[in-house]
Amino acid sequence: MTAVQVIRSEWTKIRSVAxxxxxxxxxxxxxxxLGMLIxxxxxxxxxxxxxxxxxxxxxxxxxxxxxxxxxxxxxxFGVLVVSNExxxxxxxxxxxxxxxxxxxxxxxxxxAGGLALVVGMATGFAAFFLGQAMLGSHRTxxxxxxxxxxxxxxxxxxxLIAVFSMGVAAMLRSPMLSLGILMPFFFLISNILxxxxxxxxxxxxLPDQAGSRIMQVVPRIDDNPPYGPWGGLGxxxxxxxxxxxxGYVLLKKRDA
Numbered sequence: 001m002t003a004v005q006v007i008r009s010e011w012t013k014i015r016s017v018a019x020x021x022x023x024x025x026x027x028x029x030x031x032x033x034l035g036m037l038i039x040x041x042x043x044x045x046x047x048x049x050x051x052x053x054x055x056x057x058x059x060x061x062x063x064x065x066x067x068x069x070x071x072x073x074x075x076x077f078g079v080l081v082v083s084n085e086x087x088x089x090x091x092x093x094x095x096x097x098x099x100x101x102x103x104x105x106x107x108x109x110x111x112a113g114g115l116a117l118v119v120g121m122a123t124g125f126a127a128f129f130l131g132q133a134m135l136g137s138h139r140t141x142x143x144x145x146x147x148x149x150x151x152x153x154x155x156x157x158x159x160l161i162a163v164f165s166m167g168v169a170a171m172l173r174s175p176m177l178s179l180g181i182l183m184p185f186f187f188l189i190s191n192i193l194x195x196x197x198x199x200x201x202x203x204x205x206l207p208d209q210a211g212s213r214i215m216q217v218v219p220r221i222d223d224n225p226p227y228g229p230w231g232g233l234g235x236x237x238x239x240x241x242x243x244x245x246x247g248y249v250l251l252k253k254r255d256a
Contacts, residue, residue, distance in 0.1 A: 027073035034066030039134035058218035063131020078165025083175040120158030153214030170247025211236030
């Protein structure tokens with residue numbers, strides 16, 4: 001198969017699996033709905049906030065409050081795209097049709113990553129505009145300094161989360177094992193390491209902690225990471241590159 005044929009084949013696989021469509025849809029709905037809810041609550045409680053919190057209030061970042069749950073759906077999407085073939089045994093057929101394993105893996109990642117990018121960007125802009133509508137007089141505008149960067153960065157962040165999950169799934173092959181590691185890592189462990197004083201210096205370099213900086217417009221008080229918004233996203237991209245290389249190396253070395 002040529003690279004173009006492999007990409008078409010991977011696109012057909014993704015479209016034909018209902019679970020991948022549902023997980024992407026869930027990522028969109030959860031991110032937008034929760035962002036709107038938190039934005040509405042922030043508007044109603046703004047006057048009661050301590051002065052310190054009002055000074056660091058970030059209307060853009062508030063509209064992305066649903067991203068913490070939406071990214072879990074993107075993780076499931078990334079894992080299922082890669083590991084479904086292992087769980088069903090289709091991987092043997094796929095590798096027989098595409099013996100060049102690098103072409104097979106990166107075509108799959110390119111197609112799924114492109115789809116995640118489209119969904120992530122659409123979700124980012126929708127979450128921003130609807131969240132700002134809920135914030136009322138406390139809203140910000142897309143043309144304000146740093147806002148467009150944060151909105152575009154939100155879409156890139158969701159994409160990188162999905163691709164990171166694909167790399168992990170390529171290494172582990174098992175959907176249950178991959179989700180069993182990724183879910184608690186992003187939902188629990190990373191948040192603890194990133195917010196506890198004793199581990200904050202290490203936690204800020206984890207993929208989600210570093211990457212989420214791109215969505216912040218107003219700096220947090222007493223929080224000065226050694227990198228900027230794009231630097232944080234770059235750190236996240238390095239994590240993604242590392243797991244993709246790991247997935248490729250293991251795919252080359254072992255049997256299907």
